[in-house]
Amino acid sequence: MPEGRGFAPQYASVQHRDEAAEIGIWVFLATELLLFGGLLFAYFVYRHANPAAFAAASRHTDIVIGTANTAILLTSSFLVACAVDALQAGARRICIMLLIGAMLLGLLFLSLKATEYAGEYHEHLVPGINFSFAPPLADGAELFFTIYFVATSIHAIHMMIGIAVLAALAIMLRRTASTRLCAALRTAALYWHFVDAIWIVLFALIYLPGRSGA
Amino acid sequence: MMGWRPPLVLVASWLGLLALLALTVTLAYLPFGSLNSTVAIVIAAIKAAIIAAFFMELWDRxxxxxxxxxxxxxxxxxxxxxxxxxxxxxxxx
Structure with missing residues (x-):
């Protein structure tokens, strides 16, 4: 694979540059983990204070869309991991097709999420805009849906950024591959997988509680 | 170039993740009382660990x-x- 534009003067070698990129994205992901960590913390505190309301509110989320979206994200992550492997094996065109597949799945995720938001609006589950819930649990359910909308919309913004980054890389890969682009793709892939892992935790905390009718 | 095949470890991870998703949704509907949320969180942690280990390639770092x-x-x-x-x-x- 060609060296492309090579490496900046602060690096001793291409390998040094790629190691710095990988460590750099992990440092960034640590800060991202704390961003979502604050949301998780708030979730656990309010759930502890309102267990029945959180279970009841959770039953109002759309388990079918939530489960489908989880499968979609897992599959998109699989495609991105394959794209990295394909590029390293010199299969540039296959890599681009895998990236396009991952982006389409990302867009499908976002459109299903938008459908879900619309459904929740019609069911009067949007705090601050139109919210009504069976009286004894209304306050706790409003807390649940506030956290739900903040967490899932921040997650959706991450998805949009991820799709844009993958698109930019797919366009740059059209002509030729380079070790620099390969390192960039590995970095973008780590971000994509991280956003996928965050969704898995959100899915368990948002959609699954209260399903057994307890 | 056309000789590229998806690595077995990635395919196995993907299928394992989908199986865990089916498992966690099924278990969520069974009445385990307060254990339900523990089960959901443990399975989510296993899925995140599979992603970190194999998709994010931490296993050989x-x-x-x-x-x-x-x-x-x-x-x-x-x-x-x-x-x-x-x-x-x-x-x-």
Whole structure:
């Protein structure tokens, strides 16, 4: 694979540059983990204070869309991991097709999420805009849906950024591959997988509680 | 170039993740009482670990990168552990 534009003067070698990129994205992901960590913390505190309301509110989320979206994200992550492997094996065109597949799945995720938001609006589950819930649990359910909308919309913004980054890389890969682009793709892939892992935790905390009718 | 095939470890991870998703949704509907949320969180953690190990390739990375990757989890652990300590252990008034 060609060296492309090579490496900046602060690096001793291409390998040094790629190691710095990988460590750099992990440092960034640590800060991202704390961003979502604050949301998780708030979730656990309010759930502890309102267990029945959180279970009841959770039953109002759309388990079918939530489960489908989880499968979609897992599959998109699989495609991105394959794209990295394909590029390293010199299969540039296959890599681009895998990236396009991952982006389409990302867009499908976002459109299903938008459908879900619309459904929740019609069911009067949007705090601050139109919210009504069976009286004894209304306050706790409003807390649940506030956290739900903040967490899932921040997650959706991450998805949009991820799709844009993958698109930019797919366009740059059209002509030729380079070790620099390969390192960039590995970095973008780590971000994509991280956003996928965050969704898995959100899915368990948002959609699954209260399903057994307890 | 057309000889590229998806690595077995990625295919196995993907199928395993989908199986765990089916398992966690099924178990969520069974009446385990307060164990339901523990089961959901444990399965989510296993899925995240599979992603970190195989999709994010941490399984064959050196100790330096593992320290950087683990730092975020360590800080998150401090936040949740110390933050929730009082809520979890305080007896109902």
């Amino acid at each position: 050196g100790p330096r990168l593992l320290i950087f990757a683990g730092a975020g989890l360590f800080w998150l652990g401090l936040l949740l552990w110390l933050g929730l300590m009082d809520f979890i252990t305080r007896a109902p008034a």
